[in-house]
Each structure stands twice: as structure tokens, then as C-alpha cells.
Amino acid sequence: MTQQKPLELILARNLMSALSTPAFLVDEGGVLVFYNEAAGMLLGKRFEELGKVGADEWGSLFGPFDENGEPIPYDDLPLVVAVRNGRPAHADFEISSIDGARHRIEASAFPILTAHGSQGAIAVFWPAASSNGAGH
């Protein structure tokens, strides 16, 4: 029988699909289950081409890198903080698109909390307004 995604994730994806703000969606296990067209333009690949990406893969697929060009530890990424700790998180860093281009962005992530606990997290991205390095 089909295992339906939690409704909150379904509605989040539907909302993200309609936004021009780049946005990522991960499930409660940290699996990247969707990103929208705007994020796809930033990354150089549509989600439909890539498909869902495991929790231990997506962090390294696009970087991210700190102000010194060093990879940011997976555990420090805003989406990971949001989904693991159930807390909002914010950071600015560089990501690498599929073609190798670097983009400095700010990312804000927040958890999707339901009556049954955390179901995942959403992160939205903007071009960085400053270069303060990764942080929460």
C-alpha cells in the first residue's frame, strides 16, 4: 500500500512549488525530498532530474563552503540543525552548482512540527547580504 508522505510535507512542497524563492525540503530523516524550480536554477539541475538525495549525500553535493572555502560540517548546516533539534537556524555560506559555479547565499531553515512531532524541515535561500561566515 502507498505510504503517503505526511500532509505537512505535501503542503510544504505544494507551497514551495509556487514560490520564486529557492527552497529545500527534507523529511524527518534528513533526506532531501524536494527542492523547487528556483533552487534548481541556482544549483543547475532540476529536482526532477536529480531525485531525492540521502541525508549523508546532499550536504556534499552542493558544498557548502565557509568564507575560507572549507566544507562546512554537515551537522552545522541550518537544515540539519532544524530537523535534528527542532529549532530554526540561519547561516550564510557558499554553495556550488552542478557546473561548478559558486554562489554566496544566506539560508534560513525551520522545522516542520506536527502533532506527531517533527516531520522534516524547510530551508529558503537568498543571495548573501554579507559575508559573516557560517553560524546559527
Added chain:
Amino acid sequence: MKVKLWGTRGSIPSPGPETIRYGGNTSCVGVTLSDGSMLALDAGTGIRSLGLALAAEPARLHILLTHLHLDHIQGLVFFAPAFRPQTEIVIWGPASPEASLRDRIARYISAPLSPVEVRELPCDVSFRHCPEAEWEIGPARIRAASVAHRGPTLGYRIDDGDSSLAYIPDHEPALGADLDALEEDWISGLGLARDASLLIHDGQYADNEYPDHIGWGHSSLSHAISFARRANAERTVLFHHDPMHSDERLDQLADEARERWAVAGGREGGIELAAERAEYELPARTASAAPAS
């Protein structure tokens, strides 16, 4: 499993000469399980007639509420078994971070909206939040899942032996989504409806009415048909009729539904519009859900 529709109308009771055949009572479906035990799905005004029709007073009744909009609970204080001390009634419904199910229902069953309070009901009534995991009532396995509507809203799936009923009366799965293109696990409610013997699903709006009601929590005819096709239900009954739709208008929509169902490759007799007092006896999944009357 036997299913009888006691109220098929959405939003507000719509009695009158123009709604005689499809009915004017709001949502209520009676389900008789294979051991004879009784469930009521929603407690719209149709539950009043269900209560009056229960000849042999069951010792225990379960009422499964999809949500607490008035058209789904309005009949509760007119449900005769609730006024009999020998009856035990278990009311199931969606949890909310705001207040318990009992407290939220008590907002309706209290002054000034009601002449009685919950605590004054003579029956033994209890309130339970639907669990996330499947649970059992008699011989049936019950599953509830949140579905796309306004406010905390559930759809239900009831499996009894080899037959299954999916009940999703208020549902807008196409809100911001392309039902024909999405993967199955991303469609609200599809996990409940998949391969059901009988799917009772929202079909409130004609296609030309839907654009003025996007986000109201209900389906257009096209969306309901797409959902039913994706669900691969044996038989689909379109439910929660708009109060503005007369019998004549619903006849037109029924014709349109059948034509489009056929064009979409659906099996003949696989879709129809809900009519008050219609009964269905659900056999095993391999055969059709034949109407009992």
C-alpha cells in the same frame, strides 16, 4: 461490510423539493462491520436519521469524525442513542494543539448553541484522538491520516476482511498540485484510498466553479476523477454535494462524471454521485462493490 449514506450534502443542510433524490442532510455514513458492530462516519445532520433507524439498540457505537466543521458534527445532539444511558459512544477525531477533542466539540454542545452540555448527555460518551498508527474496532482495522482541507482534518480507511472503505469527504488534494503528474506518495489521501473497494470522496464543485473556491478545501469534478483514477479504487462515490446543486444539476454532473471516467479509461459503473439512503455491500477487492439497493 455494509455502507449506507445518511447525509451526502456539504456545508449546510439543504432540504427542499429540489434536493429530494440526492438529499439535503450533511455528512454521515453508517458502516456495519462483518460482526454486526456499527460505525458512524461523521455526525452531520444525517446522523439523526441513522439514530432513529437503529432498531436494536447497540451497546457500543463508534463515531469517527473527519473534522469539526459544523456540517460534520451538527447532528450529534440529535442522535437518539446519545440520550440513552445504556449506550456507550466513542467519538474519534483529529488532535489539535489548541484543545482536546472533547473541549472543541463542547464548544458546539454547550450554551448558547445547544440546550444540553456534553456532561449532561445520558449516554456513556468518551472522546479519543485518532492515533497515528492503525487501530482496531471489532473485526475492522482503522487508519486515519491528515488530508488537505482547512484545519485539522482526517480521512479514514476501514479494512474488514478483504473489503475496504476509504472515506475522504472534505479534501482538496489538487491545491497547488498536479494530480496527474505527482508521485503517488506526494498526493494527499492517496495512501488511504489506494485499491479500496469503495472510495467516498469530495466532489463538491463543478470544474467551472472551482476557480472561485481555490483553497476552500474541496475538490472539483476533474480533481475527484483524477484522484479516484490514481487511487485505483474499485468504485468511487462523489460526496459532499454543494448546497447550491439541485438534483437536476447533480444529474448533469453525474453524466459528466461517467463520460469523463470512461474517457479516462475507468471501468463502467466505477463512479457515481452519492445519494442519501444509498446502500453498498462491499465484497472482497477482486469483485465489484455491488449496490445493495
